[in-house]
Amino acid sequence: MKSPASPSPHALSPTVRRTIFLLSLATCSSMALQRICDPMLPELSRMFQxxxxxxxxxxxxxxxxYGLMQLFYGPVGDxxxxxxxxxxxxxxxxxGSLLSALSADLPFLVAVRVGTALAAAAIIPLSLAWVGDVVHYEHRQETLARVGLGTMLGITAxxxxxxxxxxxLGWxxxxxxxxxAFATVSFLLWQQLKHLEPVAPPAHAPVGFFRQLGQVAHNxxxxxxxxxxxxxxxxxxxxxxxxAAHLHQVHHISLTLAGGTTALFGLGGMAYMATAKITIRRFGExxxxxxxxxxxxxxxxVIAFSPWWQLALPSCFVAxxxxxxxHNTMQAKATQLLPKARGTGVSLFAGFMFLGQSLGVLVLAELFNHFSSPSILGADALAVCALGLFLSRAIATRNATQADHA
Structure with a gap:
């Protein structure tokens, strides 16, 4: 009779699994908070004139x-x-969300959103960094996909x-x-903290924060x-x-329908997370x-140039x-950027990404005043195609270099 198979040395404990689930709820709420204003823009424009x-x-x-605060939360989390x-x-x-609901004018709403971002900046990068601390790299991308499931659900919600x-009911x-939602998640996390064991420190003490930045700058x-x-x-x-503003203005559909259509973007991401184990093994990084x-x-x-808004439904899902x-590939690589200070490394990644988001929103919103939205979305789509090709080549080159030095 065969003895039962021993558990994998890298298997996740029930406590770790529950913590990952709660962190997924936190990342879901964080991403929903970031995206909840997207379909509101036309209504906020009308209301605040x-x-x-x-x-x-x-x-x-x-x-x-959000991006600037990453430099703060990385070392604090570590x-x-x-x-x-x-x-x-x-x-x-x-x-912050409660104060946003009570906003009387646009300047106050913007100010409260900035204040809320100061807190929200900690959630996603530190959740990913915690996974990097407790999960072996062999299984890390798959585990990050579980946390990412909450992120993609947040985009949809x-x-x-x-x-x-x-x-x-009103914005x-x-x-x-x-x-x-945040009040509920905070209570559940508070209860879970008493069950967590302290994360073991790295084998070598991390160097100072500014020296870490110097290491990144020279790498x-x-x-x-x-x-x-x-x-x-x-x-x-x-x-x-x-x-959502493009679909509302070009195809004259309601904000509910425009927001629901773009919400399929999150469902597409959730579909990947549900099949991540198979997809990761099939395609590799x-x-x-x-x-x-x-x-x-x-x-x-397709979303940019199709004359039928209905084609945006499957297109948002595919996107x-x-x-x-x-992004799941980027997240896995981010956890290895500074292995001895993972919170700082992942926070740097998130900081640069959200700095790019802020620049992108400002530039694209300004371009809306001068160019048609189809041409703007089309140019952006081509840029993302080029980005995917560049990243794939960069990873292949780095993997080959590391293999030669092994």
């Missing part, structure tokens, strides 16, 4: 504050505990409820919903990788912020980067699947 380029500050200024900092951040987001509640109720791969994160934020998240970028780009070419392939 301001152009789209001005009301888009509720998105772009959020992203700027020092005081990543899950604890995430829990405190969800409390701050709950308060933000786009869908942002449009639906704006069209029905303030969307922020009230976010306040309740060619790190410079290339962070530059790609900047471009990803500008091209992918930038265009996502204006897609190089293939995920290449076909993910090309899938996103081709889908947005979400392609984005998740590309």
């Amino acid at each position: 301001a152009p789209i380029s001005e009301v888009s500050q509720v998105i772009s200024f959020f992203a700027i504050a 020092r005081f505990g990543k899950c604890r900092v995430v829990m405190l951040a969800t409390i701050g987001c709950s308060v 933000g786009q869908l409820f942002g449009g639906l509640l704006t069209d029905t 303030r109720w969307a922020f009230a919903l976010m306040a309740a 060619a791969w790190a410079r290339t990788f962070l530059s790609l994160a900047l471009v990803e934020g500008a091209t992918v998240f930038g265009v996502l912020a204006v897609t 190089v293939g995920l980067a290449r076909y993910g970028g090309m899938g996103f780009g081709c889908a947005f070419l 979400g699947f392609g984005f998740a392939m590309f």
Whole structure:
């Protein structure tokens, strides 16, 4: 009789699995908070009597504050505990969302969104960094996909409820919903903290923060990788912020329908996360980067130029699947950027990505005043195709170099 197979030395404990689930809820809420204003822009423009380029500050200024705070939260998470900092951040987001719902004018709403971003900045990067600390690299990309499932669900929920509640109860109720969601997640994380064991410190003590930045600045791969994160934020998240406005203005569909259509982007990403184990083994990092970028780009070419808005439904789904392939690869590489100070490394990645998002939203919103939205979305789609091809080649070259030095 064969003895039962012994568990894998890298198997996840029930406590770790539950923590990953709760972190997924936190990342879901964080991403929903970022995307919930996307379908609101036309209504906020009407209510506050301001152009789209001005009301888009509720998105772009959020992203700027979010990106800048990464330099703060990386070292803080490494020092005081990543899950604890995430829990405190969800409390701050709950308060900020409540204040957003009570905003009386656009400047106050923008200011509160910036304040909320200061808290939200901790959630996603520190969640990913915590996974990097407790999960072996062999299984890390698959595990990151589980956390990413919450992120993609957040994109769907933000786009869908942002449009639906704006069209029905009013945009303030969307922020009230976010306040309740964050309050729930913070309570669950607070309960979970008592069950977590401290993460073992790295084999060698990390060097000072500014010395870490110096190491990144002198590392060619790190410079290339962070530059790609900047471009990803500008091209992918930038265009996502204006897609609902494009569908609403060009095809004259309601904000609910426009938000629901762009919400399929998140469902496409969730489909990838559900099949990540198979997809990762089938394509590998190089293939995920290449076909993910090309899938996103081709889908947005259809969204940009199709005369039938109905084709945006499957296109948003395909774009979400392609984005998740590309971004999940970027996340896995980010956890290895500074292995001795993983919170700082992942936070640098997130900081560059959201700095790119803020620049992308500002630039694309301004271009809307001078060019047609189809031409803007089309140019952005081609840029993402090129980004996927570049990343795939960069990873292949780095893997070959590492193999030669092994």
